[in-house]
Amino acid sequence: MDELTKLSVNDVQITSTFWKRYRDLIAEESVPFQWDMINDKGKMDVTNAAAAGGAADHSGAIENLKIAAGRAEGHHFGYPFQDTDVYKWLQTVAYVLKYHFDPKMKEEADWTVDLIADAQDDDGYLSTYFQIDAPQRKFKRLQQSHELYSMGHYIEAGVAYYESTGNQKALDIAEKMAGCINNHFGPEDGKIHGYDGHPEIELALAKLYETTKNKTYLNLAKYFITERGQDLHFFDRQNKADGIDNDFFPELRTIGDRYYFADKPITEQKDAHGHAVRVLYFCTGLAHVARVEHDDKLLKAANTIWNDIVKKQMYITGNVGQTATGEAFTYDYDLPNDTDYGETCASVSMAFFTKQMLANEFNGQFGDIIEKEIFNGALSGIALDGKHYFYANPLEADPLASKLNPGKKHIALRRSSWFACACCPANITRLIASLDQYLYEIHDDVILSHQFIANDAKFNDGIEIKQTGNFPWDGNIDYAITNPNTSKFTFGIRIPAWSLDNYSIKVNGKEVEPDLKENVLYIPINDKTTAISLELNMNVHVVRANANVSADIMKVAVQRGPIVYCLEGVDNEEPLSRYVLGQKPSFDYNYQSKLLNGVGVVTTDDAYRIADDSDDSLYTFDRPKGVEKAHLEFIPYYAWANRDEKQMTVWLHQSEI
Amino acid sequence: MDELTKLSVNDVQITSTFWKRYRDLIAEESVPFQWDMINDKGKMDVTNAAAAGGAADHSGAIENLKIAAGRAEGHHFGYPFQDTDVYKWLQTVAYVLKYHFDPKMKEEADWTVDLIADAQDDDGYLSTYFQIDAPQRKFKRLQQSHELYSMGHYIEAGVAYYESTGNQKALDIAEKMAGCINNHFGPEDGKIHGYDGHPEIELALAKLYETTKNKTYLNLAKYFITERGQDLHFFDRQNKADGIDNDFFPELRTIGDRYYFADKPITEQKDAHGHAVRVLYFCTGLAHVARVEHDDKLLKAANTIWNDIVKKQMYITGNVGQTATGEAFTYDYDLPNDTDYGETCASVSMAFFTKQMLANEFNGQFGDIIEKEIFNGALSGIALDGKHYFYANPLEADPLASKLNPGKKHIALRRSSWFACACCPANITRLIASLDQYLYEIHDDVILSHQFIANDAKFNDGIEIKQTGNFPWDGNIDYAITNPNTSKFTFGIRIPAWSLDNYSIKVNGKEVEPDLKENVLYIPINDKTTAISLELNMNVHVVRANANVSADIMKVAVQRGPIVYCLEGVDNEEPLSRYVLGQKPSFDYNYQSKLLNGVGVVTTDDAYRIADDSDDSLYTFDRPKGVEKAHLEFIPYYAWANRDEKQMTVWLHQSEI
Structure with a gap:
């Protein structure tokens, strides 16, 4: 510049x-x-006390x-x-x-x-x-x-x-x-x-x-990060000195250091385990300190954990922490949909962690995960009225199961106003209220726009960037960049993984093919004004999980843009487990302004419903009775459980193998 | 006669x-x-303490x-x-x-x-x-x-x-x-x-x-049966008088009367709920007293519960009690395979209950369930060495899941020698030791043979019945009936549900077509000697669950005769969740005398394995990578977990819809 x-x-x-x-x-x-x-x-109004440390x-x-x-x-x-x-x-x-x-x-x-x-x-x-x-x-x-x-x-x-x-x-x-x-x-x-x-x-x-530039605080942060897991007797010694059974949470005394993500030093950790929010808060600090300190070992450690989560332990919605017991991660590729915990706080803190990773390295994959969280897993934590909150965000829910199968009692079908342990409500609200901080990252002479959230941004040197568009329902994104001093800088735009196969970009009306590095397009800016039009692929996609995910074998999910969809019993005859998507389904999409505060609805007629045999025996050698054609209506996952208490599922069967 | x-x-x-x-x-x-x-x-040697009230x-x-x-x-x-x-x-x-x-x-x-x-x-x-x-x-x-x-x-x-x-x-x-x-x-x-x-x-x-003919005992039994659930404050009053928190099992004070199957009088109960063994011990007494007392209301109540269990809450193996929490039934058609409890004691007591039902009414369905339990769900409770026992008998198991997903910690991969609460070991042994009592029932002039377990039986009047055969591996059953006084009586033979479509029977060498009532064949006997040959259908069957069972949609199990089969990781490359059975599979069967103390093994080459994508991303829009042909080896369910600790599954995917 x-x-x-x-x-x-x-x-x-x-x-x-x-x-x-x-x-x-x-x-x-x-x-x-x-x-x-x-x-x-x-x-x-506490409806899911089971997940929230009891009612208050x-x-x-x-x-x-x-x-x-x-x-x-x-x-x-x-x-x-x-x-x-x-x-x-x-x-x-x-x-x-x-x-x-x-x-x-x-x-x-x-x-x-x-x-x-x-x-x-x-x-x-x-x-x-x-x-x-x-x-x-x-x-x-x-x-x-x-x-x-x-x-x-x-x-x-x-x-x-x-x-x-x-x-x-x-x-x-x-x-x-x-x-x-x-x-x-x-x-x-x-x-x-x-x-x-x-x-x-x-x-x-x-x-x-960052605010005070007082290094004492940075050193102390680094101390806590590097000390964790060094002395496996620290907690025990303190507990004994304090009176061994003088517990605040008796079950947490003997739960083991894995729960605390303190079973070994962070540089030796290979995967995420234990209480999900603890892991993610820790890694947020880890990635932040690693960047400020230019500490490659810590940065590598952060990458290891982030990759394990995103590539092996994350639900398609971005939810993390598979088990209610200890609100914890379990193990790689273990992603049961109906007992999933997926705490709202965990999705929120996954966004925190990922924002730090993106600040470290301009890679589209980080922007993808922030997008995944804010449009799906984190957002489902708050009701459309802003005053009811989920603790657990399952990918499959059934009122009867939550009531009568104790292994699913943590799955609420209705968001609560508050909790005895009220961590989730203000966690999701502080994320949404700070969303303006999640739109740009700057490295040297590059301004990276990594989220398609329309905004007016002012930078130093008089630079202004105006992003417009009706995302997530529409894939046309426009940027108007004002650069009064004709400074030279580079504008980066993340191309989301879901659009990599099909997007187009015009700079000042001309189709261009800029460099794409790590899923980021880099466009040199040196004019007073630059108009950029990006067109993303808003086709409805059928998503398949990695074959190592046993819970999702022969199942698929539906996604459009960043939005993961679900079937709800309000729109589709129950039981939802009976639906089978056709092998090459075609979908319709329409925006319904009066539904759920305005949502894009996906429908298909390329679906089947396995015929009913309620009165038959429980097991049979007979071939299936057959299937009937079915029409399916999908709504965005984040908007589920805002109407009647009905079944919900993100994954549905597909006959293709 | x-x-x-x-x-x-x-x-x-x-x-x-x-x-x-x-x-x-x-x-x-x-x-x-x-x-x-x-x-x-x-x-x-306690390996699954989680399921057994702790180690001792x-x-x-x-x-x-x-x-x-x-x-x-x-x-x-x-x-x-x-x-x-x-x-x-x-x-x-x-x-x-x-x-x-x-x-x-x-x-x-x-x-x-x-x-x-x-x-x-x-x-x-x-x-x-x-x-x-x-x-x-x-x-x-x-x-x-x-x-x-x-x-x-x-x-x-x-x-x-x-x-x-x-x-x-x-x-x-x-x-x-x-x-x-x-x-x-x-x-x-x-x-x-x-x-x-x-x-x-x-x-x-x-x-x-029955032994003493002292009516006091019968009346007292009937009192306990009819009193249960009448006074919903009985337990509470006693607890208060005894000192409210002077508990033996604190969690059982507030668990609710449903757990005790004492939430309403038995004549008003519509389904099985609460602690499975409590329900089944109770119903064993209920059906027994109902018969002796000719009490139609009690008999109807017993039928209601039996039908609910068998037609809506029983695993294909005969295991019952779907949840580890409270070792309990959950609700109709809720049959998750990987969190199943299916306590050995519950299968054993289901056999007790069903024996009483059969004594009440000669209906093949009762014999079917006794057979299902003794060859599958109950029998899996004991190791081939006779000295190790299961508490929980899941239909799907994975060592990693049991270790790292707390919702599955009750699923042991290895039978234990003993338990702090050691109810299961002697329950399965007393069932097997008394199996001779499970072969015949007599009503008026009918002797019913309802199990294909070779035996020599002596009746009064000099009547002897000798059953021979190599069941469950072979479907040829021979009866030699000696009737020295040429008394007239009827010999009933249960035709199992799994053979109803294809069986043949010869009496003294001649093919006959006797009456079949409620799945029982009735053959009049009046000669000094009668030879009956029954040939059952021992084809391998593919079994499908009722479409209301969401856990088994698009899955099938394999059964031959009464034996339910499973895949074990010892014989088939893991993960087992990747296998998909072909649409019309053909099977081979061979008896292997050296394997697992002698078992019939079922194999097929009409199977596929979903291709590996361990290094791929967790979610993709791509179509599946494809499948490769696979050879599968199935062993009887009862014999699983007698070799290395590996994955096991009863249900596997089938692409057919």
Whole structure:
């Protein structure tokens, strides 16, 4: 480039119709609703308590902070990490205020920052459970205490709120916290040589470093990342010293280090295992620190885990964490659809992790996975009303099974308003509210646009990029690039894996064939204005899983653009397991503006329904009674369970072998 | 008939090669081995503790009786129902002594009867846990105490031992026990109006009635049967009075009356639900009492439950109880193969229940299910060495899944020598040892032969029936009937459902076409000697499940005669999920005398293997890579897991729709 020494993004405003609806919903419905919940106002409607650590009648989260701040009296209520519900709400607010300013919301957030400051100990410590009810046990049972996890969530929120509003106190709290943690943890003599059972502090400290440029935080993040799994007796020793059965979560004492992703140092880990969100929060910090530190070993470790997940342990929707037991990964190619956990938090944190991977390396595969999460697995965690949330996001559901087969009781057919352990609601809202941060990455002289989410973006040097289009329903994407100083830079566009076989691109009206490297097109920009038109392949695709996935053998799924579709019993006669897709099905697509807040519906008549034999015997030597032609209607997976409680399936049979 | 007023069977000796091996194994290996186990001699090799209430290093069962008898000191060890391991061993011995007399075994059994007599309280009560450690809590917490369950098991054993050996003390103990129970339970004022959380006493009292003809026992059995589910607060009231959290099994206090099959009176029950063995023990007593009492309502109730199980909740192997959680039934047509529990005890008790149903009504369907259990689901519970046992009998198994997917941790790939809760070992051995009781039923002037198990049977009036053949490997069955007094009677032969389409029968060398009613052929007998030759259809069949069974859609199983086959990873390259059977496969069959103690092996070359794509991406729009021809070897299901720990599956894909 000429004068321009370093490209940077100043502002991104999302204009996408699809996402504007969601983001306004977060601002107008979710944030006020969650504020009521954490303030113990309003009714909690918990339908899938099995997946959420039991039902609760109130949150107590703000009240706990009031007690710790000396503004109220009483005991702590809820989990040791109850504080994080407030912090994730605050983080959502920080993002919302940038696109949907609301003075009342800001007032509540400022009040909350003041409350948190008051609740914080002079030395920077903040975890209301320990402050109120067990001050002598601070940092004494990190396997289960979630203290660094909780403070990490605050640090993220504080940094975001400071960045958004300039509230210095919000940042000061975070720095004081980090200072407290730095005083207690690290390789030096006299400090605790250990880490939290639940990662989060790593990614939070990396963010705090980015904002403050204080290397102490980066070093501490790296310490936690490299220390994990080094000393396999750390948790045990702490537990014994703290009183062996003085547990917060008795089942977590003996569950083993694999659950904590702490069974070996990260550079020796070969796959994702244990509690999914722990793995993914950890890897988000790992990839971030690896990039900032230019640490190839850590970067390689991050790649190893990311590849294992994406190539061997991820559902087609992007959901991860196959089992409800321990909310955990299981093993490669084990992807049962009907017992799947696929926690909303896990999909959200897979997006976090992948954003860091993409910042490390411009490779279309990372953008593909962010897209997969935000349009499918993560998005299904929130109802169309913005006020109900899923914990588990299965690929197959049946009301009868959830009720009568205990192995499927974690599969809810209806999203809940809140949970005793309310991690998921504000996790999905903070992701959607921060989606503007997921559109561009910059390396040297390259601006990469990796998501097809219409937006107006301003960069330094007066550069502006306007993306328009009606994605995900329409595949025509237009970019108008303004470059008033005719600086030289390169514009990168990710070509999604689902369109690689068929796309076309025009620059200033002329068809071009630019370089495609790692699924990214690179277009040199040096004019004052450049118009780019991209046409993606929006044909409906039949998707097949790798033959190592036993659960999906002889089954297929339906996808159009980034959207994974499903059959719901509302639209198709049950049982859904009876449908068989024809060998070369043709599909129709139509956008229905009145259905489910506007969705593209896929239909086919190239399907069959295995004939009914309800009155027959259970087993027979007879050949099948035959099949009848069937018409099938598919809706986007993210929109399921917003109508009647019916069966749902993503995968359906296909007779082809 | 002429002079003969009532037909009765005097003696049945099993001569079948297949079953003689098993029955000699029970006598020579299992009984001595189990004796060592309950006497705390020898090493326990527990590999599937997850399914068996945890691992144990010893049994303590005989020791508990010694303590109760005043011959030793100490506390009770194990579960409150630990006594039953001794009783079921004793019952097995009772049956074994009739076909494989062993003076040492009899001596041990007599000694055990004496010990039990000494342990019994003067009032007839016997449950060593309560006698030793909680005498004040007798009959105070029946939801969990298993007291009537334990005494029921003794009563069964005592009756059997008396019938087999004439040991009067064995019967006296049983009668004293029944007297004690009758003193404490019943509709009269001052008695407990309730029942045991675990049925068993009902069937035991019915047996005691059959031997003693004392109507008190029958009435008491009927009381327990009709009282169950009448008072939904019985357990709760007892629990509260006993100290609400003074539980033996805390999880069983709030599990709900459905688990106990006590949510409504039996005449109102529509399906099987809750703990499978509880349902089936209960229904065994129900069907027995219904017959003896000519109670049509109870008989109808028994038919309702039996039909629900067989037509909607039974695996093709006869295994029942779909979920490990509560070892329970789930709901109609819910038959997942890879999370199946299918407890050995449940298959054994399904045989008990069905034998009672057949005694009520001569219908081939009952004989079919007995056959299904003894050749498949129940038999798979015992290893070929007679000394290792399964709790769970899945239809699909994978060592990796059992290790790394917690939802499948109950699926063992290897049978265990013993369990902390050791109900299954002696349950399967007492069934096999009593198999001679499962061959004939008599109604009026009809002798029904309903199992193809070669035997020499003696009836009254000098009638003898000799069945020969090499079933289940060979379908030629010969009967030689001797009738010295040329009495007139009818000989019934069940034609199995799997041979109904193709069988032939010759009487004295002449092809005949006798009446077939409810799948039973009726042949009038009035000569001194009659020779009957039956030829059954031993073609290999491809079996399809009802289309309501979502787990088996587009899958098939392989069956030959009564034997359900499976693929094992020992014989076929894994993963087994990749195999697809051709549309009209032809099979070869050959008996391999050196394999698995002699089994008929089924093979086919009309199969395909979906091509490998281990290195490909997890999801693709590409068409399948194709298939390669495959050779498949099937072994009988009952014999699986007797070699290396590998994958196993009963159902495999078929491309036909």
